[in-house]
Amino acid sequence: MSAYKVTQEEVLAVSGVDPKKCMRCGKCSATCPAYDEMEYHPHEFVAMVEKGEIEKLAQSKSLYLCMTCMACIQRCPRQVEPAKLVEAVRAAVIRGKGATHLKPDALPDMLDPDLPQQAIVSAMRKYTR
Amino acid sequence: MPVTAANKEGWKPKIIAFCCNWCSYSGADLAGTNRLSYPAEVKIIRVPCSCRVNPLFILRAFQRGADGVILCGCHPGDCHYSTGNYHTRRRMTLLFSLLDYLGVEKERTRVEWVSAAEGQRFVDVMNSFVAEVTALGENRRLGDLRCKEN
Amino acid sequence: MLGESERRPMSTIYSYFPGCTLKNKARELDAQARGCARLLGIELEEIPEWQCCGGVYPLTTDEIAFRLSSVRALAEAARRGQKLVTVCSACHNVIKQVDHDMKAGAAIAEKANNYLAAEGVAYHGETQVIHYLELLRDEVGFDELKRRVVKPLAGQKVGAYYGCLLLRPSHVMAMDSAENPTIIENLLATLGADPVVYAQRNECCGGYLTLEDKSVPAKRARAILENARAQGAQTVVTACPLCFYNLKKQEEGTGVQVKYFTELLAEALGLDAKEGE
Amino acid sequence: MQKIGVFVCWCGSNIAATVDVKAVAEAARSVPGVVFSADYQYMCSQAGQTMITDAIREYGLTGVVVCSCSPRMHEATFRKAVQKVGLNPYMLEVANIREQCSWVHKDMAVGTEKAIMLMKAAVAKVQLNAPLEAGKSPVTKRALVIGGGIAGMQAALDIADAGYDVDIVEKNPSIGGKMAQLDKTFPTLDCSSCIVTPKMVEVGQHERIHIYSYSEIEEVKGFVGNFDVTIRRKARYVDETKCTGCGACMEKCPMKKVPNEFNQGLDTRSCIYIPFAQAVPKVATIDPNYCLKLNKGACGICSKVCAAGAINYEAKDELVTEKYGAIVAATGFEVIDVSKYDEYAYTQSPDVVTSLEYERLMNAAGPTGGHLKRPSDGKEPKTIVFVQCVGSRECCDPGKGELRGGKPYCSKVCCMYTAKHAMLTKDHYPDTDIYVFYIDVRTPGKNFDEFYRRAVEQYGVHYIKGAVGKVTPEGGKLKVQASDLILNEQLHIDADMVVLAAAIEPSPTARHLATMLTASMDTNDFFTEAHPKLRPVESPTAGVFLAGMCQGPKDIPETVAQAGAAAAKAIGLLAKNELVGNPCVAHSDEWMCNGCSQCETVCPYGAITYVDKEFKMPDRTVKIRRVAQVNEAVCQGCGACTVTCPSGAMDLKGFTNKEIMAEVDALCR
Secondary structure: OOOOOOOHHHHHHHHOOOHHHOOOOOHHHHHOOOHHHOOOOHHHHHHHHHHOOHHHHHHOHHHHOOOOOOHHHHHOOOOOOHHHHHHHHHHHHHHHHOOOOOOHHHHHHHOOOOOOHHHHHHHHHHHOO | OOOOOOOOOOOOOOEEEEEEOOOHHHHHHHHHHOOOOOOOOEEEEEEOOHHHOOHHHHHHHHHOOOOEEEEEEOOOOOOOOOOHHHHHHHHHHHHHHHHHHOOOOHHHEEEEEOOOOOHHHHHHHHHHHHHHHHHHOOOOOOOOHHHOOO | OHHHHHOHHHHOEEEEEOOOHHHOOOHHHHHHHHHHHHHOOOEEEEOOOOOOOOOOOOOOOOOOHHHHHHHHHHHHHHHHOOOEEEOOHHHHHHHHHHHHHHHHOHHHHHHHHHHHHOOOOOOOOOOOEEEHHHHHHHHHHHHHHHHHOOOOOOOOEEEEOOOOOOOOOHHHHOOOOOOOOOHHHHHHHHOOOEEEOOHHHHOOOOHHHHHOOOHHHHHHHHHHHHHHHHOOOOEEEEOOHHHHHHHHHOOOOOOOEEEEHHHHHHHHHOOOHHHHO | OOOEEEEEEOOOOOOOOOOOHHHHHHHHHOOOOEEEEEEEOOOOOHHHHHHHHHHHHHHOOOEEEEEEOOHHHHHHHHHHHHHHOOOOHHHEEEEEOHHHHHOOOOOHHHHHHHHHHHHHHHHHHHHHOOOOOOOEEEOOOEEEEEOOOHHHHHHHHHHHHOOOEEEEEOOOOOOOOHHHHOOEEOOOOEEHHHHHHHHHHHHHHOOOEEEEOOEEEEEEEEEOOEEEEEEEEOOOOEOOOOOOOOOHHHHHOOOOOEEOHHHOOOOEEOOEEOOOOOOOOOOOEEOOOOOHHHHHOOOOHHHHHOOOOOEOOOOOOEEEEEEEOEEEEOOOEEEOOHHHOHHHOOOOOOOEEEHHHHHHHHOOOOOOOOOOOOOOOOOOOOEEEEEEEEOOOOOOOOOOOOOOOOOOOOOOOHHHHHHHHHHHHHHHOOOOEEEEEEOOOOOOOOOHHHHHHHHHHOOOOEEEEOOEEEEEEEOOEEEEEEEEOOOOEEEEEEEOEEEEEEOEEEOOOHHHHHHHHOOOEOOOOOEOOOEOOOEOOEOOOOOEEEOHHHOOOOOHHHHHHHHHHHHHHHHHHHOOOEEEOOOOOEEEOOOOOOOOOHHHHHOOOOOEEEEEEEEEOOOOOEEEEEEEEEOOOOOOOOOHHHHHOOOOOEEEOOOOHHHHHHHHHHHOO
8 A cells, every 4th residue: 555645635625624725824833833843834734735745745754743732723814724734634644554653562662650541542543543 | 498397407497686786786796797607597687676676576477487586685784775675574574485385485585685795695695596496496386387488 | 691590400410521531540630520510519420331532633524433432422412401511621622523513514414423323323413512611600600609619719829721622723612712711710710819811821732742752742831831930820720631741741840830720629619638539 | 669779789808708799689680679789899989879879860769778788887878878869868778798697607608598688678678668857956065074084184175175065073082083193104204193283273274164073973864965964962071162172171180090092092091181182173071981070970170170161061962963965984994903813912911012002102192202112111122023914814704713803805004004113113223123024015005115125125124924823921021933934934032022913994883874874885894885996986875975994994195095086076066056866766656546655654765745635536526535745856766665555556667567577577588
């Protein structure tokens, strides 16, 4: 399944986002708490999906840095909802490649006694099939 | 091209739209100016105010073979004549329920408010109205067979 | 809301969705919430055989399976004719957004109901989902709550930490203004504390990223606590176990204590520690 | 039998590209009653009109149908043309085959078929048309200007200078509007007060202008040339004719903690107040919300210190009714409430201000005497962040997000005033660091882009393409988190002040006024023009003209230009001795009328009265019957009465029952 290519149509359909509504203001990237760690930033997700450059996004670790805080969704003046694009690319990669970003085997090393279950289920939902 | 069977492939309804001169007719003009398209089945009749539309006109339209009739006026509170559209709203509520009782489905009649600035809204309204009437097919009630050309 | 209060005698029983974390690492949150509810004459009936909400709302439009556990809980509450109360911010966010999907997203609602038809479940948005904070504000009423306070938290300077999930997206959550919320501040004032407003109260704590990478949550949590401290807060309260965890990790050296809001509520209402268990 | 001519316009390719105009003209020939048809490139041109008039003469046409653009566009043109050769103008109908046909359809066959039907409907109507004569009504030679800002003042001055009396109704205690609050104006940086206050004085002293300050419109009746307007003069508790504006009352008033509107609430004023030193009229007003005497019966100091004896605590609102021939709406704007945009911490820190507040902070007559001091601690700010487009250019779909009062349009003036603020700040405090976060810098206007470039190149203002995501007040600073889209970075700036370019919205009073005027508004509550290109200062409601921001965002010179244009239109109306009315009015068939009075109750204009009239009956007796009569000068032709009439006596000329039914029949074929 490694030949699987995530297409623009799939991302647009799955996200329900219309990137053409974006006016390039940069509010999403101004508000993003994970900005510094990301390779591609929220406003680039919007622009690149619109342009059809999905493959670069699909390869990027930025997919796994979005914390679904929904700040960009809340504050976007054009109601574009960039986080939904991040999610759609991530979902497409994980479904298509059959791969998981997070291996259940690796989990025990990540846990500490206080870590709430919520963190684990959230990460499993986000990162695995 | 007369079509007798409803829902026939390519069948197109006959739709009469009464538009008030000040808001909706201008809204329809604006749709044209912006090149927004809606089905050609919609034929507009200009009236000074939606309250000029006598229930007889609507009955006449159905008698003569219309499949749907829509009235468009200014938004409540914005009537050029202050209160005309309130009369329309009350009259048509009565008329439409009477028509429904007579078997002319509620979807075939409508009152909508479209302002002079709402070209897009005019188009959206017409698209949805035409779609609804098309789905219902030909109107068989009230039609006067003598009015059919063949 | 007069209409709501008139019906109160009928609806003092609520369906309750605790969520997985409240049954495990955040037991005190569950216990305090139930205990305080009991003191206020409210019965929280735990939904039988509830399933984990999944922790985070699926932002994609075609994930149906991830939404089903929420729909089951919503349908159960609907069957009982009760409002559905949650305490954990994450559960609340997921269930409230799924409820919105079932009301507004025709395609999602149809597919979800198709799945659940085999179980004899059907849901069309009948249930009202409220957070425990809304229960206090809208059902009990802060005026009534104030009368029940036995030990006012006088002199305590407390900052509310909303995080993301209670508020966003605000047109769905409909609890409070996304940028200028007041519900926790008003609760704190009701309990006799001095609420401290600070800007970072609705910025992300780093969330589940903490599993893979501790650096981002550490940075975020420090910024939040330092801002709270600088604006004068001694304590910061949250409704979310994950926020609690991320903030707690950075508590040291900031001079701010991190607590669940229910801890202060329990204290003010005089809930015996044992009673809470 | 009518002899009808049908004329089909190509409108260049506007119609001809989608409608087979030859086929329409051809089809017309087989319609009963049509004796002539033709097509032409531009029917509205001189040659096209001549073609129509020639045909009328040659074929003795009794009716004309023009298939062309919307009747709202050229119906008047064609009616005038046919009138020249003696045909009654109401014997002409326009079939709208452009806006409602060729422009909305793409397929030639479909377009042509519809155009033919529209043509046939128009012919069917003309068959039944009757010649109509318009009534005439006199014009009241007096204008009303609503709003006393720069737009209203300019319009009033221009109308008054032309020799007509003008009343200005201003809701605030003084005229002057927003311009009186501004510090400098772009792109010339000349002082706003220095140019607006002489205008205010001119208005105040003009012998033909009367100012109703602290007053609002209560009711509007009538129609073009003959408006009856009721004005509510709110009780100001000070006799305007006695007050000398000395200010002794303000000094002695013990209630000094009232937020000062003129300074955007940045400082306080006394309860009895003159809003600012140059106010016109310069008379005091008591704020009834704060006055101790009015609310608690205590105090009464102002009355004691007033040497002129102008104070009257017993004053009540007064209603005044005046007649006007023309009305200019100049209700202006407000800036939106930014408290819901609290990611900028506007409610959390006094150092986060709107641009209008910043304007007052820079103004020599403002709360800080023109020294730029930040509100929290009075220190001079060293780093200032300007945020553009706060609430402008937003998508406002309630299903997709919380509505925060944002607007879908560009507020137009923010880019320029922000450049002005930046430069003025740098002029006075050169070592200030200024950041401007923008989406686009929009500077179309004479010397506008040069002005903005000066801010960048000469003054070193940091213009950053990006947005501010969060402002965190902490430790006396404002921590600004923002994006720089050119460098692809997230920025963190420790600022001393943040200035928000809040979106502009029409005055909230405008909506109610528009309803009273029956003037239409767009979805943003801006007044709509009669035509966006060709009639930009007229409302679709005859006799109502538009000036300034109430029609859409614009800067001062545009506002003044529009006010002058609105005044010219009003003067053109007032210069007429009588107006030719609309002949399409209601008419009652007295023989059919049963005297039920239903029409009288639905008429919004009171145009229908009942009279007892003698009728000679067929049996030669005389009978007195009560019947409806329509006052044609007052009737506006809505047709409400025609539908409500149970006996079918009432009909509307130009839109008769038979005419409309004929159209229905034609379109249902």
